[in-house]
Amino acid sequence: MTLADNSADGSLHGTLRFARSLIGFVVVVGLTFLGLLAITFFIGRVVPIDPVLSVVGDRATQEQYDAAKAAMGLDRPVVVQFFSYVGDVLRGELGRSVSTNRPVAADLARVFPATLELATLGIIIGVLLGVPMGVAAAVYQGRLADQVIRVLALLGYSVPAFWLGLVGLAIFYAGLGWVAGPGRIDIFYDGVVPPVTGLLLVDSLIAGEPDIFFNALDHIALPATILGFFSLAYIARMTRSFMLDQLGQEYVTTARVKGVAEWRVIWVHAFAPIRVPLITVIGLSYAGLLEGSVMIETVFSWPGIGNYLTVALLNADMNAVLGATLVIGSVFIFINKISDVLYRILDPRSRS
Numbered sequence: 218m219t220l221a222d223n224s225a226d227g228s229l230h231g232t233l234r235f236a237r238s239l240i241g242f243v244v245v246v247g248l249t250f251l252g253l254l255a256i257t258f259f260i261g262r263v264v265p266i267d268p269v270l271s272v273v274g275d276r277a278t279q280e281q282y283d284a285a286k287a288a289m290g291l292d293r294p295v296v297v298q299f300f301s302y303v304g305d306v307l308r309g310e311l312g313r314s315v316s317t318n319r320p321v322a323a324d325l326a327r328v329f330p331a332t333l334e335l336a337t338l339g340i341i342i343g344v345l346l347g348v349p350m351g352v353a354a355a356v357y358q359g360r361l362a363d364q365v366i367r368v369l370a371l372l373g374y375s376v377p378a379f380w381l382g383l384v385g386l387a388i389f390y391a392g393l394g395w396v397a398g399p400g401r402i403d404i405f406y407d408g409v410v411p412p413v414t415g416l417l418l419v420d421s422l423i424a425g426e427p428d429i430f431f432n433a434l435d436h437i438a439l440p441a442t443i444l445g446f447f448s449l450a451y452i453a454r455m456t457r458s459f460m461l462d463q464l465g466q467e468y469v470t471t472a473r474v475k476g477v478a479e480w481r482v483i484w485v486h487a488f489a490p491i492r493v494p495l496i497t498v499i500g501l502s503y504a505g506l507l508e509g510s511v512m513i514e515t516v517f518s519w520p521g522i523g524n525y526l527t528v529a530l531l532n533a534d535m536n537a538v539l540g541a542t543l544v545i546g547s548v549f550i551f552i553n554k555i556s557d558v559l560y561r562i563l564d565p566r567s568r569s
Contacts, residue, residue, distance in 0.1 A: 250550060251303070253546040254302070255299070257543050258302050260542070269282060269286045306543065310322065311325070311539070311543070313536060314536055315536070316537060321536050322540065324525065324540075325525070327415075328520055329521070329522050330415025331417070332507060332514070332519075333507070334418060335437060335506075335510060335521060336506035337503075338445070339444030339445040341445070342441060342446075342449070343444075343446075343448030343451075343502060344452060346449050347449040347450075347451075347452030347453040347456065350449070350453040350456075351453040352483065352488065354366040354456075355464060356483060358461065366453060366457070370450040370453050370454045373447050373450020373451070374451075378443070378447065379515070382443055382512065382516035383516060385442075385443055386399070386439070390439065396436075396438050396439045399516075399517045401417060401436055401437070401520055402432055403436075406429050406433075410426055417433045418430060418433055418437070421433060440517045440519060443513060448503075451502050451505075452502055455495070455498045456491070456498075460491060463490055469487050496560055501556075504549045507522075508548070508549070510523045511527060522541055522544065526538065529541065
């Protein structure tokens with residue numbers, strides 16, 4: 218067999234392996250999404266809320282109730298309803314919101330960018346502060362710096378989000394006036410910037426409106442910092458744990474004995490191996506911020522998916538509740554898979 222034949226066989230084998238990996242990825246994502254659809258569908262059937270009553274009202278006659286139930290397809294067998302629900306979701310149809318009288322898909326497309334912007338800024342703060350704090354806590358294990366960082370991480374796990382949000386507003390907005398109040402932007406700027414990406418900070422720069430950019434930044438600073446504090450607690454704690462394990466390895470001791478600079482020992486020899494598990498930690502934290510910003514959005518009147526979900530729950534708007542739940546679950550799936558891809562890129566051993 219010639220060298221060219223060996224090369225062709227290797228190329229074919231690599232192509233087949235990539236195809237199998239891609240097919241497996243698609244199958245796993247598809248099955249996970251189908252499971253998410255099943256969960257959201259049956260949640261909508263077991264919660265003690267009658268979606269028909271939320272449409273016709275509690276004063277409707279029995280005939281009106283039955284007509285609305287038939288129009289909504291709720292008189293059909295549950296299995297038929299489920300497959301109809303799956304088909305609607307795959308077509309992007311999530312029903313109509315009782316609260317807004319608009320398609321739920323359109324509502325979610327409008328509110329999700331606000332949550333994405335808030336959570337993205339929060340995770341950036343969490344990573345930029347949490348990773349160095351976790352490394353410092355591991356390097357200075359048992360000393361004052363370690364104790365302070367561990368206390369901050371404990372507070373991040375223990376303090377309720379709504380309480381911290383209210384205290385932050387009372388101190389930094391009402392008391393000191395350092396930040397803007399609730400809302401995403403001052404009302405007289407509302408509607409000035411045409412939506413392009415849905416991210417107000419980005420759209421204001423695209424539109425060449427620096428005043429609106431800084432006003433939006435003033436509004437997002439406090440809620441994003443609070444969200445960043447919660448992600449910081451988790452990221453710092455996990456970084457500390459990973460670093461402690463690496464700093465106890467023999468190769469780190471060998472590097473120190475050889476006289477390698479301490480910063481190089483920490484950030485090259487010890488930190489490099491923990492980048493892979495940190496990707497998973499950061500990904501989960503980011504997904505958690507996208508899902509767990511409900512209380513912060515409520516406190517700060519932030520027009521995101523969390524606030525939308527809260528209003529939908531209060532109004533027994535099941536189409537909106539299920540649609541928002543489906544979007545949040547899909548975000549978890551997407552971020553998990555992105556983390557998995559990055560994991561494989563940074564750690565070649567996992568590709569086998």
